[in-house]
Amino acid sequence: MRIAKLYTFEMEFRERAKLPRWKGNLIRGAIGMHLMRKFCISDGDCSNCNLIFRCPYGYIYRTPSKGLVLRKISGFTKPYVIKPPPDERTEFSEGEEFKFSIVLFGDSAKFEKQLLSAVLEMGRKGLGTKERRGRLELRRACVENPFLRRKEILYEGDLYDSDIWISTKDVSGRIGSTFMLRFITPFRLVRDGNLVRDLDFRNLFPFMLRKYSALMQQYVGALDIDVRRALGDSLGIRLRGERLREVTFKYKGEDQTFLSGDLVYSGRSSLHMRRPLLFCQLSHIGKRSSFGFGWYEVISV
Structure with a gap:
């Protein structure tokens, strides 16, 4: 059973930038903002939107429970995770690499092209604190299965197709006692x-x-x-x-x-x-x- 897709984005700063020690919230906010601006017709107000399950911003960031597990509540577990750079560096120079990953679970992977579009826009607009924001270039985006150590290019100047998924079989391997x-x-x-x-x-x-x-x-x-x-x-x-x-x-x-x-x-x-x-x-x-x-x-x- 296919359960998730993991995307790794390899970016490069084109300007100096200052980032916080822990960068996941900054990445999450920037991508969410660009998804909303590019694809949302309700200015981020998803509470009464009939398109929430078909909108990349609404579905990934705001979707309520479908009623399968809990009643329809807005605070339900969202279908994505940011895997930020694990180091605590805050200063980045022009030409330095910036690498992070995003996991989309289940049917939210249908929005992978819109996610890629938001990451490209994040690079064009820049990332950083109010003190110093720097533009980035997306050099490569890959789809990976870390359990099988497989990787395919999704984007490298052009868009490519990739059918690499993580399955239940991949999270069923034996571990030591x-x-x-x-x-x-x-x-x-x-x-x-x-x-x-x-x-x-x-x-x-x-x-x-x-x-x-x-x-x-x-x-x-x-x-x-x-x-x-x-x-x-x-x-x-x-x-x-x-x-x-x-x-x-x-x-x-x-x-x-x-x-x-x-x-x-x-x-x-x-x-x-x-x-x-x-x-x-x-x-x-x-x-x-x-x-x-x-x-x-x-x-x-």
């Missing part, structure tokens, strides 16, 4: 309004399972695991070690604590448990995951 979650970007898990600091797998896995279930049912159209069995199997995974540090971000004027680092677990992983675990390498977990937070990789130890 001891495995590490290495967080590439900080994560913040919240339960009942409180930061989750006890990262036993039984506390971590439900966040993965909810993300997998929501995206699969909303955008792919089917859930292919036994949820109860997955939860039961997750109880057999034990936390063996952690190396974490706190990172503070200011969001809407409020300081919020995120965690970053590595977690090591051991135990037998069933197929029903592995699929959400491996899938969330694409979707990320926790607060503001679509901005790029909560991005991890699974490493067999």
Whole structure:
């Protein structure tokens, strides 16, 4: 079953620019703005728009639940994730590379040409803080399957066709009985309004399972695991070690604590448990995951 497409954009600054330490929100906002300006007929007001499921801006950024998982609410999990540059550099010179990826889940991949158009427009208009914005050139856009290590060019001056997808088979591979979650970007898990600091797998896995279930049912159209069995199997995974540090971000004027680092677990992983675990390498977990937070990789130890 086809579940996602991952696009990597290789850009180059044509002017000096200053960017924030964590760049996912900046990329997300710029692409969303250009999608809205190019394709939205309602000036970004999607609340009563009858075209929301056919509009690239509305569907990717604003779509409510289709009613498959929850009632039609506007805060439903969106079908995209930004994978920003993981470094914290803020100064970029003319000629320097700027590389990031975007994942589109399920049927949202029908808007890949419109996404590419918005990235090109972002380059023409420039990216950066108010202090210094720099124009970029899109040198190449590729579609990738990181599980199979396959890559095809989508854009390199001209537009090409690519049929590379990530499937459920790709997120079903076996992992070692001891495995590490290495967080590439900080994560913040919240339960009942409180930061989750006890990262036993039984506390971590439900966040993965909810993300997998929501995206699969909303955008792919089917859930292919036994949820109860997955939860039961997750109880057999034990936390063996952690190396974490706190990172503070200011969001809407409020300081919020995120965690970053590595977690090591051991135990037998069933197929029903592995699929959400491996899938969330694409979707990320926790607060503001679509901005790029909560991005991890699974490493067999």
